[in-house]
Amino acid sequence: MxxxxxSSATAxxxxxxxxxxxxxxxxxxxxxxxxxTLIGLALTLLIVVLSLGAPLLTDTPxxxxxxxxxxxxxxxxxxxxxxxxxRDIFTRVLYGGRISILVGFVIAVLTGVTGLTVGTLAAYxxxxxxxxxxVMDALMAFPAILLAIGIMAILGPRLLxxxxxxxxxxxxxxxxxxxxxxxxxxxxxxxxxxxxxxLSDFRIMIRHLVPNSMTPVLVQQTFxxxxxxxxxxxxxxxxxxVPPEVPTLGSILSDSRTFLRDAxxxxxxxxxxxxxxxxxxxLLGDGLRDVLDPHTRL
Numbered sequence: 001m002x003x004x005x006x007s008s009a010t011a012x013x014x015x016x017x018x019x020x021x022x023x024x025x026x027x028x029x030x031x032x033x034x035x036x037t038l039i040g041l042a043l044t045l046l047i048v049v050l051s052l053g054a055p056l057l058t059d060t061p062x063x064x065x066x067x068x069x070x071x072x073x074x075x076x077x078x079x080x081x082x083x084x085x086x087r088d089i090f091t092r093v094l095y096g097g098r099i100s101i102l103v104g105f106v107i108a109v110l111t112g113v114t115g116l117t118v119g120t121l122a123a124y125x126x127x128x129x130x131x132x133x134x135v136m137d138a139l140m141a142f143p144a145i146l147l148a149i150g151i152m153a154i155l156g157p158r159l160l161x162x163x164x165x166x167x168x169x170x171x172x173x174x175x176x177x178x179x180x181x182x183x184x185x186x187x188x189x190x191x192x193x194x195x196x197x198x199l200s201d202f203r204i205m206i207r208h209l210v211p212n213s214m215t216p217v218l219v220q221q222t223f224x225x226x227x228x229x230x231x232x233x234x235x236x237x238x239x240x241x242v243p244p245e246v247p248t249l250g251s252i253l254s255d256s257r258t259f260l261r262d263a264x265x266x267x268x269x270x271x272x273x274x275x276x277x278x279x280x281x282x283l284l285g286d287g288l289r290d291v292l293d294p295h296t297r298l
Contacts, residue, residue, distance in 0.1 A: 030291045037287025043280030047273065051097035060088045062095040062247040071263045081265040083255060093270050096249040099242070100229045100277065103162060107228035108221045110167045115174025116217055120205055122175070123182035133179065136172035144169045144227070145234055152240045159242050166231055170224045177220045181213035215292045222285030226278045233274050249274050 032038070050057065066086035074081045080089035122132040139147065151165035185191060186209070194204050235241040236250025244251065249270045256266030 034287040034291050036283045037291060040280045040283030040285070040287055043276050044284055047097060047277050047280065048101055051094055051101055054091070054094035054098060057094060058088070058091045060091045062092045063087065063245065064091075071259070073263075074265055080269040081263065083252075083263070083266055084259060089252065089266060089269055092247040092252055093249065093273050096247045096252055096270065097273055097277070099159070099246070099248050100232055100274070103159070103166070103232045104225045104229040104281075106163050107166045107170060108225040110163065111170045111174045111224055112217060112221045114167070114171045115176075116178045116210065116213070118171070118175040119178025119180075120182050120209055120213070123179045123186060124201065124205060124209065129179075132175075136175050139168065140172045140176075145231060148231055148235060149238065149240055152235060157241060157243055159246070162232055162235060162241055165235075166228050169231070170228060173224060174217060174220055177216050178213055181216050182209050185209055185212055219285055219289045219292065222281050222288060226281035226285070229281070230274070230278055 064087060066082070069078065069082045069086040071084055072078055072082045072086075078088050078090060080093060083089055083092075118132055118136065122129045142150075148165045148169050151168060152161060155161035155164060191204060191208055194208055199207075232241065233248070233250035233253070236248040237254045238250075239254065241250060242248055252270040253267055253274075256263070256270075259266050
């Protein structure tokens with residue numbers, strides 16, 4: 001009993017912290033030193049928290065009208081003022097931001113999965129490379145907003161149709177990044193070794209090619225997310241997005257066009273909201289690109 005107790009007392013404790021020079025420690029250290037990443041993350045989190053917490057920050061419905069509060073400037077009761085129907089712009093901006101963030105994240109995930117699949121197949125199978133990439137080139141030949149407007153004109157004004165339209169528009173960008181990355185990985189030694197061991201093409205792509213091509217795709221998706229938010233606001237600004245009764249940042253800006261001189265707050269606050277959101281994701285993408293690039297040292 002004594003020997004067993006002594007041995008258990010002197011047994012080394014299990015180390016639960018990461019080593020000082022582990023890849024995770026180095027990555028976290030570089031993230032903390034990247035100002036672009038920190039500023040972008042702070043802006044993004046602030047707007048996401050404000051949008052998701054809209055029911056807690058205001059108890060006014062976004063479409064509630066008040067005939068006695070038409071075109072009132074910013075005040076304690078209405079921090080962002082009111083519009084020409086007496087609706088609280090602060091509430092409408094928060095609820096509109098939720099739609100923009102939802103569309104942006106769904107588009108980023110959708111185009112990431114689709115683009116990564118198309119790019120990996122095109123790079124791994126030379127016979128599929130030309131037809132798949134020609135389709136992607138054809139989609140990229142159209143200006144993004146014009147192609148999205150054309151698709152929305154066919155599908156109709158619905159939130160789901162916006163996601164479909166922007167998914168078609170931005171998938172080629174991710175597909176080309178994924179294809180370029182997989183082309184550089186396809187002939188490396190570990191891929192050739194896996195092929196010589198008899199691994200199927202599917203297992204090689206899933207276990208080796210896709211995980212190692214995620215870094216540039218992830219960085220690309222942050223820029224696509226920002227572009228999708230801007231495109232969604234543009235579609236709603238032009239009146240081809242969601243129905244008019246749904247509050248969106250683009251529709252709020254569209255309604256404020258005739259009141260730019262008399263009520264500038266109607267366009268100021270939703271415009272700032274969109275600008276901060278897009279700027280945050282762009283800074284976050286720039287910072288991640290610098291941090292995850294193996295040739296960069298911060």
